[in-house]
């Protein structure tokens with residue numbers, strides 16, 4: 410049997426995706442960036458595309474740009490995202506933000522099933538998602554109640570309990586496919602089928618899943634989905650999000666915001682709204698063209714790499730990270746706060762420590778002049794290490810763990826103030 414290598418140099422040398430790193434702007438080669446699950450790196454192609462979009466498309470073509478390129482953007486790029494998430498091109502569209510899309514689709518689902526009134530979600534879901542559901546509860550008086558299943562350990566949700574909780578009053582089961590803190594990866598097919606057995610719909614937030622794990626919405630029979638493009642898709646800060654509505658549902662659902670881009674022909678300027686057929690009826694407004702343009706190069710890189718290869722590398726890297734944590738960080742008081750089994754884990758790993766905040770600070774702003782490492786902190790005690798296989802190396806992971814060890818072992822974190830910025 411061949412001996413398994415744990416040398417980061419050997420692992421990087423054997424990595425078939427290693428050339429993708431040079432597709433990203435890495436101006437500071439000393440910086441280790443493990444936060445691609447919050448904001449992905451800038452693709453080199455995006456920098457030049459943005460220059461062209463601003464100087465040529467906007468600067469020269471002016472209003473003509475709408476017919477030449479911009480009107481088709483939301484559907485064209487949506488069609489590319491569809492290839493990453495197992496959907497047909499006309500089932501996905503680039504539009505609005507994740508939270509706004511979630512509101513539109515959750516509202517549509519509640520309206521469609523007026524004889525049911527429960528949205529079932531869980532405590533691992535992203536707070537903005539929970540707020541959107543609470544908002545629906547507040548405005549759909551007596552027609553929407555939010556049931557939040559509590560995870561026992563904040564790491565996984567017991568899927569049996571979840572399935573048992575779906576009943577005849579459940580309209581919608583709404584979950585994040587990969588949980589934002591622990592990276593717990595749900596069995597989308599099983600839960601979607603469980604929802605359907607009870608006559609409910611399933612809505613998936615793919616923000617931490619798209620570009621990180623293979624997703625098969627059609628294979629799972631999913632009804633609805635939303636997701637962001639600024640994490641593993643590398644679309645840029647606050648870049649436009651996307652939504653998915655299964656084909657057979659599109660003309661049955663009502664988008665609660667009747668903006669002109671959801672009209673059959675916005676430039677006829679009719680006084681009465683006539684919803685467009687198909688996925689376009691879930692649009693609202695003029696697309697933020699520059700932001701939409703910026704989402705494409707990162708998407709193309711993932712399509713070139715192929716999600717199977719991305720997933721294989723992500724599993725190898727997160728397993729490597731956990732192995733190093735067990736060896737070097739567990740003796741220093743760290744605990745794994747993500748599933749150990751890669752079959753139910755996305756592409757980030759959270760580790761727990763009482764001093765997580767100050768350790769995180771010392772990684773980002775080293776008081777001892779060491780190299781910087783950027784992860785992120787999630788209250789109260791988690792350091793979240795995001796692995797983006799297109800640009801993170803095994804060496805990044807090895808060096809990060811050894812840097813954390815040095816910060817704790819050497820008491821370096823004690824030099825940090827513990828004062829929190831707005832964004833952690």
Ligand SMILES: Cc1ncc(COP(=O)(O)O)c(C=O)c1O
Nearest residue numbers: 506507508535537585589616637
């Ligand atoms: C899982 C998940 N859902 C929703 C959001 C919110 O996205 P947006 O700011 O586009 O509404 C985020 C943001 O990080 C997220 O991680």
